Amino acid sequence: MILSFWSFLIGLAVLFLFAAIKILPEYERGVVFTLGRYTGVKGPGLIILIPVIQKLVRVDLRVIVMDVPTQDVISKDNVSVKVNAVVYFRVVEPDKAIIQVEQFYDAVSQLAQTTLRSVLGQHELDDMLGERDKLNSDIQTILDKQTDAWGVKVNNVEIKHVDLDESMIRAIARQAEAERSRRAKVIHAEGEKQASVKLREAAEELSQQPQAIQLRYMQTLIDIAGDNNSTIVFPLPLDMIESLLKSAQNKQDGTS
Known part of the structure; x- marks a missing residue:
């Protein structure tokens, strides 16, 4: 016992x-x-x-990596996209993380989802695709400010994927093709402009030397004759035509 x-x-x-x-x-x-x-x-x-x-x-107290579930977002230009992200955060004040919020992980998750939709909804699709660094910084700043009262520090936010439906992908492809066509036309027009300037300079230079015009005329005839053409067109310079017209006019005046 x-x-x-x-x-x-x-x-x-x-x-x-x-x-x-x-x-x-x-x-x-x-x-x-x-x-x-x-x-x-x-x-x-x-x-x-x-x-x-x-x-x-x-x-x-270690850094927690949290996946933000895919969110349906309507951009500022009324494009519907699906976006997901990842949030890196850690607890810096354990007492606040336990006392001020019931489950800090769930709270950060829900806040990240609503903030992601809110911030991206204020931007156009082009911003989502081309300015991710700025959007990541904006979301991180908002989350960090909101979670400070919970003793949580948000270190980084990264948008992982911005998914579009097939119709929007085709529309973007058409837009990109139109943009490439526009650039090609602008480049071609710029080339034509530069070529016209050079041609004008060449014409001014040739007009000061009549012999140069004759040499250029002869070179053109040689180039045409060497192409094995069945039909050969002989171009006549305008100054040659003018000289012939003047000669004919003088003869006509003499006979009269």
Whole structure:
């Protein structure tokens, strides 16, 4: 009977020690409540509690990687897209993360989803596709400000995918093709403009040297004759035609 009593006491003492001694790793902190009241943050290492009277809630301080589920977003230019993202955050004040919010992970997840829809809905599709860094920074700033009261620090936000439906993809492809065609036409027009300037300069230079015009005329005839054409057109320079007309006019005046 006495042996059973001592065995009971020893067992009770062992249970007491197991309940009283806690060991926290370097990346964890323990929020301690005494009779339901917050009494401090302890850890890492060995922690001794008063069983039944004190309670310990563990909080992980490592960076948490959270996937934001795909959200349906309507852009500012009324384009419907599906967007998902990833959020990197960590707890910096364990007491606030436990006391100020019920489940900080779920709270950050819900806030990230609503903020993602709100921020992207204020921008056009081109901004979503071409200015992701700015959008990531805007979302991170808003989340960090909102979660500060929960003792949570949002380190980074990255938009992973912006998915479009097939009709919108085809429309963007047509738009890109039209843009390429426009650029090609602009480049061609610019080339024509530059060519016309050079031709004008060449014409001015040739007009100052009549012999040069004759040499150019002869070179043109040689080029045409060497092409094996069945029909050969002999171009006549305007100044040659004018000289012939003047000669004919002079003869007509002499005979009269």
